[in-house]
Amino acid sequence: MDWIRKIHKWTSLLVGVQFLLWLFSGIYFNLMDHHKAGGHQYRAHVHHESQVDKSKLVEPKSVLGKAKAATSVKLTEILGQPYYLVNHEKGLYPNFKNRYSLYHAYTGELTNIDDDFARKLALQSYNGPGKIVSAQFISGKIEDFPKQKNPSWQVTFNDEVNTSVYVDGGSGWIVGHSDDDKRFASIFFMLHFMDYGNEGSFNNLQIILFAFVTLWLSTTGLIWTVDLVARGQYKVKWLAKQRQVKLFDKHQQSLGEVKLSTHDNLLHELEQHSIILPSSCGGGGTCGRCRVLISPNAKVTSADTQQFNQEQLNEGFRLACQHFSNDVEHMTLMDVTDANKVTLELLDNRFVSPDIKELRFKVIGEPFAFKAGAFMRFLIPAGQGNYLPVDIPSNYQVHWQGTQAQHYHHDACSRSYSIANADSANGELVFTIKMLPAQSSEHLPGIGSNFMGNLALNQTIEALGPFEDFYVKPENGSTLVLIGAGSGMAPLKAIIEEQLANGANKSIVFIYGARTEQDLIYQQEFYQLAKSDSRFTYLPTLSKPNKDWLGAQGYAQEVLKMNLSSFNDLSNLDFYLCGPKGMMDETIALLKHHDIEDNRISFDDFS
Structure with missing residues (x-):
């Protein structure tokens, strides 16, 4: 599938x-x-009285005696003179393959349509201001008239639309006129009829x-x-039913029974009962963290097959976000967290770079403890958004000048964001969120980031968490090397604050990559911290620096590669990564190349 x-x-x-x-x-x-699109801007329509003296005409039989394999003969008038048009090979239509010859009807002599004859025919068909600049005989394909299968003369005029008159090389008939207007229209005909071979x-x-x-x-x-x-992925709410489901923890201890609706998936239904399973993808089936054990007979989705091997699938392992309560009668929760649903009130909302905003919240109710590196899953309600962020500082407005302030509607969803500060007694939570603009007016911007970035002061929002997967293991090495870029700053900043505030006896090297100096969020804070605390080293690098930049240039992983040799004992280093996928893949490959063990590498894949 x-x-x-x-x-x-x-x-x-x-x-x-x-x-x-x-x-x-x-x-x-x-x-x-x-x-104009037909190329008729300077086409003349010739109407004249016949001047043929029938008494002077030679007998058609004498012409047919000269012509070989003739199929028909027809009297016609060209440039005021009578001709017998003899057909030797007749096509269904004039533009199909035909073979003609012309004989003067008074003399019976064969007449060829040469350069001079073609020019006279073209001039008779043309009423524009231009002069003839060239006459070219084309025996192959004619780009302006691809259906024409017969050799023709192209007579070109030097008017403002570059008119070309095409004359059939055998019959003298006008194939047609073409000019820049017709050629431009032909592009759209090509696109509309998919005639890419012309x-x-x-x-x-x-x-x-x-x-x-x-x-x-x-x-x-x-x-x-x-x-x-x-698989039950399409659900109609008013047809939903309530099912009684027995719950067990991973030690098979009973957690009681809950009633779950068949309308929504198990992950979201359990949240209604304050049972929070870990999930960083918001139910998309990509993170593979909301593991549950249900019946082995339950349908297997493509997301299940990507997260579990065949043995686990046979045991009944499934993703809660991919299944509904009509799939289960009892369910084992493999990774129930201590996370809760909390309400957060916005205290501050400000830009810290052209496209990254810092949001500061306070917890409504009892504050909770968390490890640096944790994240929260925000429940974004359905509503109306705006392509353009609010309150853009004047020095960042050029970054958003191509974005129109237009509204769009979005459905409810959830998005996960890392906490950008260490746990503190004031119960505040800080998040750095990258505002994802729309690629075009036909696309929506990042729904979660734009909703969060446009929150007003004192506005509240519900969130699940904290989820703690990415944090410092105190028993590991004595030096922490943090590598980040973009909004991957958030968990790394929290780790730095936590480690230095707790008096940890660890050295910290922080390599952070950005495009320009404007994108170096918290630059002055980290410079000041590096001056005041000998345990901390700050190495910012820019991929697109201006001429005044004196620091490192390139990408964060490249700076790490240049500095690895300065570390005495690589086995005593712990690496923490957060940033774009490309940066993390290259960094992990670099560390593997230097035989860094897996348990020394931690990463937060926010992508």
Whole structure:
């Protein structure tokens, strides 16, 4: 099922792009000047009385005697002179492959359409201000008229739209006019009819393949929908039922019974009973932390197969966020936390870089203890958001100048953010949240970050936590090396505060990467801390520094690589990583290359 989802997503991207091309080209067709788009701006329509003296005409039989393998003969008038047009190979339409020859109807002599003849025919068909600049005989494909299969003359004029008149090389007929307006319109015809091979037809290989791709998209979408229905992922609230479920802890001790609705998944239903399972992905099935043990007969989702091996699946291990109460009668909770649902009130909300905001909350009710590096899961209610953050400082407004202040609606969701301060007696919690802008007006910005970043002072929000997975192990080495970038600052800043405040006998090296000096959040605080406390070393680095920057340049992992040799005993170092996935992958690969043991490497994958 997983491969069907992947192919469905990629084909939907392809189909979506083509649908946009159809939309934009369709709008153009409605707005364009059809006369100009047809290349007819300087086309003359010739009407004249026949000047043929029939008494001077030679007999058609004498012409047919000269022509070989003629299929038909027709009297026509070109440039005021009579000609017999003899067809030797007839196509279904004039632009199909035809073979003609011209014989003067008074003399019976064969006449070839040469450069001079083609120029005269083009001038007769043209009423613009331009002069002829060239006449070229084209025996192959004509880009302006890809359907034309017969050799033709291209006569070009030097007017403002670069008009070209095409004359059939055998019959002397005008194939058509083309100019810059028509060529521009042809681009949209190409996009609309998927004629990327410029065949001049919508019955092409590309559109046939696209039809099969669309059929595949529809089929896989139907299969995916049926699978979601079969797994109970589509739920109608008013059809939901309450089920009694027996709960056990991982030691098989009874935790009693709870009533869970079939409307929502087990993870969220347990939260309604203040039973908090760890989850950093908010129920997306990607973090694999909300493990429960239910019936081995319960359906296995693609997220389950990614998080558990076959033996665990056979035992009944599943992800709570992927299953509903109609899957279970009893359930073993493998990782129940001491986390609670708490209400937080916003005390301060300020920008600390062009796209990162610091939010300071106080806990309503009893404060709780937590280890530095912990995170909270915020419950974002459904509502209205805004593409543009509020209260942007003047020195950061250039970063947001392309973003329009328009509203959008979003559903309820949850997002996890690391606490950016150490535990303190005042019960305050600090978070550094990167505001994710929309890539375009067709996309939404980061729902969680924009909701949080636009909270007003004294506004409250509910959160679950704290969840403690990323923290300093006191029994390990004597030196902590922290590597971070972007909003990955949050848990590392908390660890630094905790370790120095508790008087830990550990040295701390903090390597932090950013793009520009504006993005170096808490720069002055860390510089001052490095001056006042000999245990702390601060190494900021910029990937896009200005000419006045005197510090390290490049990425955080590159600075770590340059400084590894300065550490005497690598086995006595503990590494804590938090930042973009690319940075952490490269850093872990570097540490593995230097034989750093796994238990010495901790990371918080906020991506």
